[in-house]
Amino acid sequence: MKIVRIETWLKNDIPVCRVHADTGDFGTGQCSTYGGAVTVKVLHEMLAPIVFGEDPLGAEAICDRVMDRTMKFPGTFVCRALSGIDTALWDLKGRLWGRPVADLLGGRVRDPVPMYASSMRRDIAPDDEAERLRRLAREQGFRAVKVRIGTGPQARWGSDGDMWPGRTEALVQAVRAALGEEVRINVDANSSYTAHKAVRVGRMLERFGVFHFEEPCPYPDIESTRAVADALDVYVAGGEQDNSIPQFRRMAAMHAVDIVQPDILYIGGVCRALRAAGVAREFGLACTPHAANRAMVQLFTLHFAAAVPNCLYEQEWTIEPTDWSDGLLERPLEIEDGAVKVPDGPGWGIEVNEDWLQDAEGRVSELR
Ligand SMILES: [Mg+2]
Structure with missing residues (x-):
C-alpha cells in the first residue's frame, strides 16, 4: 500500500x-487554520514529494521523515502542513480497521470527555462575561471555564497591561461569584506579563481559587x-504555540509548566502531539491540548483527549x-452535561x- 495522491480544499482559511x-483507500484530515494559503503551498510543494510512495499506515515514520527532510526549514508552516497529512492518515487507518481514531491511540480511558467553556474575548465586561458563563454552565452543564486576562495580543508581549484598569481582577472576582466554588476557573x-507581574497576578488568582494560569509570560x-x-501554587499551563519536541522536553524537565498544551494542528499532527504528551507524562505533568475553534481541531482533540492518559482535566x-467553520462537518459535536462523546x-x-x-479552492498532487 502506498500514498499516491494528496488533495486539499481551502475555504475560509480552513485547509x-x-x-x-x-x-483506493483514503482518509480526510485538516491542516491548521490561519495562514491556510501558505500552508497548502508548503504541503503540495515541499511535503507531498516526501510522502509519496510511503506506506499510509506508517504515520509516525512519515512524520519523522518529513521533519528530517525539512530540517533546514523548521517552524510553523511545515508543522501546520504536516498536520493535514497526519490527521488524514489516522482517518485512513481508522476507516480501514473500522475503528474510531481514539481506539487506535490505545483505547478510550474517558468517554464522554469533560470540557471547559473557553471564552476567547477580552472586549467583554466582567459582569457580562460572568453572566454568560453562568448561563452556559446552567444550560450545558460545564463544570469548568476559562477567561482571558491581561492584554494578550492586543499589546506587545510582556507589557504587563490590562484591557482597561482593573479588568483582570474584577473579571476573576465576578466569575467566581457567579459560578460558585464548585466550578473550575x-x-x-x-x-501578557513579565515574570514579576505574573507572580503578583498569580497571587490574586490563588485568592479566587483559579485552577490553571495559562501562558503567563x-x-x-x-x-x-x-x-x-x-513562585505559585496555581497550575501554570503552556505550550500551545510550540512545535519542537525538544522544547517540550525542556519545559517539562525544568518544570516551567504543570500542564502542557500542544495544539494538534500547530505541532504537526497527532503523532507529534502524542510525543509532547508523552514527554509531559514522563515528568508527571498533565496535558490539556489547545483547541480554540470549531473546525476539525475540535474533533481531533476529542479523540486524542479520550485516549491519552494524562489528559486529566477538562478540555478546551x-x-x-x-x-x-459552519457547514464544514456533516454534523457538529454536541455538549451534553459538560462533556462530549467520541x-x-x-x-x-x-x-x-x-x-x-x-x-472550496481545490488543489491536487499526484505521484508521478
Ligand atoms: Mg491559550
Whole structure:
C-alpha cells in the first residue's frame, strides 16, 4: 500500500486534506487554520514529494521523515502542513480497521470527555462575561471555564497591561461569584506579563481559587515561565504555540509548566502531539491540548483527549460561534452535561460535507 495522491480544499482559511492510497483507500484530515494559503503551498510543494510512495499506515515514520527532510526549514508552516497529512492518515487507518481514531491511540480511558467553556474575548465586561458563563454552565452543564486576562495580543508581549484598569481582577472576582466554588476557573494571559507581574497576578488568582494560569509570560521565554511556576501554587499551563519536541522536553524537565498544551494542528499532527504528551507524562505533568475553534481541531482533540492518559482535566471547548467553520462537518459535536462523546464511526467518525468541498479552492498532487 502506498500514498499516491494528496488533495486539499481551502475555504475560509480552513485547509482540508485528503490522502489517497494506491488501493483506493483514503482518509480526510485538516491542516491548521490561519495562514491556510501558505500552508497548502508548503504541503503540495515541499511535503507531498516526501510522502509519496510511503506506506499510509506508517504515520509516525512519515512524520519523522518529513521533519528530517525539512530540517533546514523548521517552524510553523511545515508543522501546520504536516498536520493535514497526519490527521488524514489516522482517518485512513481508522476507516480501514473500522475503528474510531481514539481506539487506535490505545483505547478510550474517558468517554464522554469533560470540557471547559473557553471564552476567547477580552472586549467583554466582567459582569457580562460572568453572566454568560453562568448561563452556559446552567444550560450545558460545564463544570469548568476559562477567561482571558491581561492584554494578550492586543499589546506587545510582556507589557504587563490590562484591557482597561482593573479588568483582570474584577473579571476573576465576578466569575467566581457567579459560578460558585464548585466550578473550575482557568485563565489565559496569552503572553501578557513579565515574570514579576505574573507572580503578583498569580497571587490574586490563588485568592479566587483559579485552577490553571495559562501562558503567563511571552511563550518562548520558558525561564520566566518557570520562575512563575516556582513562585505559585496555581497550575501554570503552556505550550500551545510550540512545535519542537525538544522544547517540550525542556519545559517539562525544568518544570516551567504543570500542564502542557500542544495544539494538534500547530505541532504537526497527532503523532507529534502524542510525543509532547508523552514527554509531559514522563515528568508527571498533565496535558490539556489547545483547541480554540470549531473546525476539525475540535474533533481531533476529542479523540486524542479520550485516549491519552494524562489528559486529566477538562478540555478546551470554545464558546464563541465561528460562522466561518459552519457547514464544514456533516454534523457538529454536541455538549451534553459538560462533556462530549467520541463519535462511534470509523476514523474521525464525522464526515466533511461534500458541499463544503465543492465550494472550496481545490488543489491536487499526484505521484508521478
Ligand atoms: Mg491559550
